Amino acid sequence: MALRVFNSLTRQKEELRPIKPGKLGVYVCGVTVYDLCHVGHARVYVVFDTIVRFLRRHYAVTYVRNFTDVDDKIIRRSTERSEDPLALAAHFVDEFHADMAAIGVARADIEPKVSTHMEEILRFIIELEDKGFAYRVKTTSTVQDAGDDVYFRVKNMPAARYLQLSGRNLDDMMSGARVAVDERKEDPLDFALWKSAKPGEIAWDSPFGKGRPGWHIECSAMAKKHLGITFDIHGGGKDLIFPHHTNEIAQSECNHGEVMARHWLHNGFINFNDEKMAKSVGNFFTIRELWPYCTGEALRFFLLSTHYRGDVNFDVVTSCPSCGVELPPADQTELRCSACSQAFTREALRQRVRFPNLEEAERRIQYIYETLARIDAYLKKNAAVDGPSLEFAFSQPGEPFHPWEDFVDAFDDDFNTPKAIAALNDLLRVTNLLVSGREKELTTQKLKPPVRARLLSESRGVLANMGALLGLGEQEPTSFLMRQRALRLKVRGVDVKTVEELMQERAAAKQQKDFNRADAVRATLIELGVEVRDTPEGVEWSVL
RNA sequence: GGUCCCGUGCCCGAGUGGCUAGGGAGCGGUCUGCAAAACCGUCUACGCCAGUUCGAUUCUGGCCGGGACCUCCA
Numbered sequence: 001m002a003l004r005v006f007n008s009l010t011r012q013k014e015e016l017r018p019i020k021p022g023k024l025g026v027y028v029c030g031v032t033v034y035d036l037c038h039v040g041h042a043r044v045y046v047v048f049d050t051i052v053r054f055l056r057r058h059y060a061v062t063y064v065r066n067f068t069d070v071d072d073k074i075i076r077r078s079t080e081r082s083e084d085p086l087a088l089a090a091h092f093v094d095e096f097h098a099d100m101a102a103i104g105v106a107r108a109d110i111e112p113k114v115s116t117h118m119e120e121i122l123r124f125i126i127e128l129e130d131k132g133f134a135y136r137v138k139t140t141s142t143v144q145d146a147g148d149d150v151y152f153r154v155k156n157m158p159a160a161r162y163l164q165l166s167g168r169n170l171d172d173m174m175s176g177a178r179v180a181v182d183e184r185k186e187d188p189l190d191f192a193l194w195k196s197a198k199p200g201e202i203a204w205d206s207p208f209g210k211g212r213p214g215w216h217i218e219c220s221a222m223a224k225k226h227l228g229i230t231f232d233i234h235g236g237g238k239d240l241i242f243p244h245h246t247n248e249i250a251q252s253e254c255n256h257g258e259v260m261a262r263h264w265l266h267n268g269f270i271n272f273n274d275e276k277m278a279k280s281v282g283n284f285f286t287i288r289e290l291w292p293y294c295t296g297e298a299l300r301f302f303l304l305s306t307h308y309r310g311d312v313n314f315d316v317v318t319s320c321p322s323c324g325v326e327l328p329p330a331d332q333t334e335l336r337c338s339a340c341s342q343a344f345t346r347e348a349l350r351q352r353v354r355f356p357n358l359e360e361a362e363r364r365i366q367y368i369y370e371t372l373a374r375i376d377a378y379l380k381k382n383a384a385v386d387g388p389s390l391e392f393a394f395s396q397p398g399e400p401f402h403p404w405e406d407f408v409d410a411f412d413d414d415f416n417t418p419k420a421i422a423a424l425n426d427l428l429r430v431t432n433l434l435v436s437g438r439e440k441e442l443t444t445q446k447l448k449p450p451v452r453a454r455l456l457s458e459s460r461g462v463l464a465n466m467g468a469l470l471g472l473g474e475q476e477p478t479s480f481l482m483r484q485r486a487l488r489l490k491v492r493g494v495d496v497k498t499v500e501e502l503m504q505e506r507a508a509a510k511q512q513k514d515f516n517r518a519d520a521v522r523a524t525l526i527e528l529g530v531e532v533r534d535t536p537e538g539v540e541w542s543v544l
Numbered sequence: 545g546g547u548c549c550c551g552u553g554c555c556c557g558a559g560u561g562g563c564u565a566g567g568g569a570g571c572g573g574u575c576u577g578c579a580a581a582a583c584c585g586u587c588u589a590c591g592c593c594a595g596u597u598c599g600a601u602u603c604u605g606g607c608c609g610g611g612a613c614c615u616c617c618a
Contacts, residue, residue: 037618039618166548237617238612238618239618240618243615278617311612357556360556360567410558416558418558418566419559423565425565425566426566433582433584435582436582441574513577518577522578532580540580
C-alpha cells in the first residue's frame with residue numbers, strides 16, 4: 001500500500017510524491033528557545049519524530065528542524081535576566097535536547113539557527129525587495145544606526161495562493177483584524193521581514209541598517225538553504241497555519257516562483273481538561289514537570305494513542321491538599337476546598353495533581369515491557385527450531401493474522417498510530433498466549449517448546465520493528481521495568497525498603513504455611529500500591 | 545461577524561455505505577493455597593430530524609451541542 005498523507009493545503013489525503021525518487025526533504029518548525037518546552041512541544045516533536053522514523057524505512061530523509069534563537073521573547077527575557085540573548089538561547093537549546101531525549105525524540109539531521117543564517121536571511125529579503133515584494137519604512141527607533149523596517153507586500157501575490165493554506169478570504173481577514181494596524185504599512189496584511197533595532201536589542205548590520213529578521217523569513221531562508229527551493233514535507237503545529245506558514249509560502253513562492261513544499265502536515269493541540277493549554281489559565285505543564293508522575297515512554301505512548309491531527313486531552317485530577325477530596329474547577333480557581341473549606345496555595349495544589357491518562361499509558365508500557373521480558377526469558381531457556389510462521393500458526397479461516405502488515409498499513413494511511421497500536425496489541429496478546437503455553441486456545445493445537453520458541457523469536461523481531469517505529473519498547477525490558485517500578489513507588493511516596501521487608505515477611509509466613517498471615521501482609525502491600533505476584537519463577541511485584 | 549473542525553458504547557479512542565478496531569473500567573471464566581499478572585468470554589455505540597440508497601454510524605441538507613482559528617502561540 002502506498003503512503004497517503006493528509007495535506008493541509010488541499011485538505012485531503014493524497015499519495016506522497018517525492019520530488020527525487022528515494023529521497024525526502026522534511027522541514028518542521030522548531031521552538032523559540034526562550035523557555036523550557038511544554039507538553040504541546042512534546043506532541044509536535046514526538047509526532048514528527050514518529051513520522052520521520054516511518055519515512056526512513058523507504059526514503060533517505062533529510063530532516064530539518066530549526067531553532068529560533070533571535071526573537072522578541074528571547075530579547076525580553078534576556079533583558080530581565082541581564083543575560084546575553086544568544087547565551088540564553090543556547091541554554092534552552094540544551095534543555096530542549098534533554099527533554100526530547102527523555103521522550104525518545106532523536107535529533108534532526110540539521111538543526112539550523114537564525115543567528116548563524118543571517119547572510120541567507122538578508123539575501124532572501126534583498127531578493128524579495130528586488131522583485132517588488134518588499135518595501136522599506138522609516139524606523140521609529142531611537143537607535144543610532146537603525147535604518148528601516150522592511151515589510152512583505154502581500155497584495156503583490158495572488159490572493160488565492162496567499163490564502164490557500166488557511167482557507168480564508170481577504171474580506172474576512174480584514175474585518176477580523178483585531179489588532180491595531182501599524183499605519184506605516186501599506187496594507188494590514190503585510191508582515192515584517194526585517195525589524196530595525198530598538199534600544200538594548202541584539203542587532204545585525206544590514207543594507208537596511210541595524211536590526212534583526214522578522215519571525216517568518218528565517219524558515220524560508222533556512223529551508224531553502226538546507227532543502228532547496230521546493231521540498232517534500234513541511235510540518236508543525238496547526239496553530240502555525242496562519243500566519244507563520246502562510247507567510248513562509250508567500251516569501252518563498254514570491255521569491256522563487258516555485259512551490260515551497262508539496263505536503264503540509266499539521267498536528268493538533270494539547271488540551272488539559274478540555275481546555276486549550278494556556279499560561280493564562282494556569283493549565284500549563286512543561287515536559288519535565290511530568291517526570292515525577294510518569295516515564296517518558298508513557299507520555300510518548302499517550303501522545304501517539306491519538307491520531308496526530310486530532311487534539312489530545314489530558315485529564316487532570318486535583319485533590320484537596322487538606323482533605324483529599326477531588327476538587328471541582330471552581331475550588332481550584334478560588335484556591336479553597338468547598339468540602340473541608342480549607343484554603344491552599346496554587347503550589348500546594350500542583351503537588352496534588354494526577355494524570356489518569358498517563359497512568360493508563362504507564363500500565364500499557366509496563367504491559368509491553370513485561371511481555372518482552374517474558375519472551376526473552378522463554379528464549380533463554382528454549383532453543384528454537386524451524387517451524388511455521390506466526391501467520392501460519394495463528395491465522396483463522398477468513399481472519400488472517402498478520403500484525404506487521406496491519407501495523408504498516410496503519411502508518412501508510414496518514415500515520416494512523418492508534419490503529420498501529422491496535423496491531424501491536426494483537427501481537428502482544430498472541431505472544432502472551434505463547435509464552436504461557438496456552439496457544440491452544442487459538443490454534444487448537446498444542447505446540448512443543450522449540451516450535452513455540454521459534455514463534456516467539458519471530459514475535460520478538462516484529463515487536464522490535466514496531467517499537468522502533470513508535471519509539472516504544474526499545475529499552476532493555478528488565479532494567480526498564482525496574483526503573484519504572486522505582487518511579488511508581490516514588491510517586492506513591494513508598495520506600496523500597498518497606499516493600500522489601502514486607503515481601504520477606506510474607507515469604508516467611510508462606511514458608512510456614514501461615515496463609516492468613518501471608519494474606520494480611522499482601523493486604524498491607526496493596527494499600528501501599530504494591531501488587532504481589534507468585535509465579536513459578538518466584539515472587540514478583542509491581543506498583544499499581 | 546467570517547473560516548474551519550468535531551459530536552462513536554461507562555471512559556479514552558480508530559474506522560467503514562452492508563463484513564460490528566484497540567485500550568481502560570465492569571461482569572463471568574481459566575490459572576492460583578488465596579491473589580495478581582496473563583489469557584478467554586461478555587454487557588454498554590455511532591447528537592437530533594429529514595433525504596439519497598435495497599441498505600447509513602459512514603453520503604447530502606437542516607437543527608442542536610462543543611471547540612479552534614482570524615493576535616504571540618506547538
